[in-house]
Amino acid sequence: MHWLYEANPAGPCQLWVAEEMGTGRIVATRPVFPWRVRVGHREVLVAQAGDAMTHPEFRRRGVFTSLVQVVWSELRDQGVPFSFSFSNAGALSVYRKTAVGQGSRAGTHEVLWFRRLVYPLSWRLILGRTPAIGGLITGLDLPRRVFPRRRLTLPKHLSVFRVDRFDREFDDLWIRTAQQYGVLTVRDSRYLNWRFMDPPTGAFQVLGLRTQGELVGYIAFEVDAQGNGWIADLFGLPNPEIVAALLRASLGAMLEMGCATASILVATDNPFVRVIRDVGFFQRADRFPMAVHVYRDGVDAETALDARRWWAWYGDRDVERLAKHP
Ligand SMILES: CC(C)(COP(=O)(O)OP(=O)(O)OC[C@H]1O[C@@H](n2cnc3c(N)ncnc32)[C@H](O)[C@@H]1OP(=O)(O)O)[C@@H](O)C(=O)NCCC(=O)NCCS
Incomplete structure (x- = not known):
């Protein structure tokens, strides 16, 4: 509270x-x-x-x-x-x-309109939840675990690091990058630490991405009690290579943590839906809205009513733990 x-x-x-x-x-x-x-x-x-x-x-x-x-x-x-x-x-x-x-x-x-996209990380763990089938499939899981690892490799010029606290490097990323977006939560270190590091039920997992020493993006996720990963937020240079690398970095980390699946809730108008699918996520049927309530017409309202101009992820929602809600 x-x-x-x-x-x-x-x-x-x-x-x-x-x-x-x-x-x-x-x-x-x-x-x-x-x-x-x-x-x-x-x-x-x-x-x-x-x-x-x-x-x-x-x-x-x-x-x-x-x-x-x-x-x-x-x-x-x-x-x-x-x-x-x-x-x-x-x-x-x-x-x-x-x-x-x-x-x-x-x-x-x-x-x-948000949709859930899922990436199966381990068929052994997924099918293990249905014991009769799980017993048969266990041996088939090995190639599946090796295969994603190869697909999750990042280009050599990108390096991933674990973020324990958002600092001035992230403020700088925000200042350099924000003007390339239309409407979005201010993702400076003050907000990011509150949102992803300081919830009383524990911090999210956050990975940063650098190229030639410069921060180009981050991704935040959490793992629920059933061992499923949930991507809450990603932000950085709005370019397909960076977005794909952030997703792959988080999938690799979830795999290491023994997760069965990874989910991301994506607005259907997000310009990177295609990239997310190309990484290997596939769509589930669920769909739910984010509504905008306009009190004053004008340029702010006009921008906020244009779905293609939003950069919103499920981590923008006002709940501490996201995995319980979708
Ligand atoms: C959603 C919620 C807050 C609505 O509260 P509420 O006080 O019942 O809302 P209202 O009475 O103003 O309106 C509810 C409906 O009753 C209708 N209504 C209003 N006055 C009425 C009356 N005198 N007699 C019969 N129906 C009436 C409204 O038109 C509305 O109809 P609709 O569902 O077709 O739109 C309540 O159902 C709730 O607490 N739900 C659980 C928590 C929740 O879902 N919160 C929202 C999280 S996003």
Whole structure:
């Protein structure tokens, strides 16, 4: 709680609640987390809406609708151009009916659709989960383990290192690289340490990538209790060789850690979907949205509603551990 609600370097949570008249009992909550994003060439303070809840006894009476109306109006009055959320169908249905703000773009838009792509690292471990088949297939796993290792080799001019703490080298990468993107979370060391190093349940695994001594990207992932890897974030020079190398580096590390599969949740409009598939990930059926809630029409909203301009990964979501959620 402290990590998300108070320690966020973009600022503490704005927590809105609905109370029952008379008893003062809290019956619904609408937290809003400040979020620093870069939109075009400017840094803008927006918000991520998450963790909303209405007490089960008070549902379907319009409590959440009223709360959202109040909070969205407040954000508009604070000058926040838009917020975004990884919402479920129930919350989205309310948001769609709650347009607050001026201009034709005001309101909720499902801008990004995330899909899960999976890379099988070890058939022995995957099939071991279905014991009857697993027994037969064990011997077949050896070539599979050797094969990916060869495919995961990086070009000689790239070197991988483990990141224990994001420092000025990462600030420098951000400064050098950010202008090549449209709209994205500000990935400076302050944010990255909070997001991937300081969660109370433990740090993510992070690998950095250098070429000729210069940092060109990083990738962050976690491993869940079942031994599956989940890629949370990757960032660097927006070029296919760097993206492929980051993915391969993380797959190699997961293989060493004994993971069975690696998953990445990718926005379908991400320009590197093809690269991710070429590395060997294949698509699963699940699909869920990231919505943008516009309060002030203008150039910020226009950019944020263009799916092709977003650089968003599942690590942008306001939850500490990602593997539990998709
Ligand atoms: C999603 C959630 C916050 C909605 O809270 P809520 O207070 O029930 O929301 P509302 O009553 O304002 O609206 C819910 C629905 O009831 C309808 N409704 C509103 N007033 C109503 C009334 N008097 N009678 C019947 N239905 C009503 C709304 O139109 C809405 O319908 P829809 O689902 O077709 O859009 C609540 O279901 C919840 O806590 N779910 C579990 C946690 C969760 O999923 N949180 C969101 C995380 S992203």
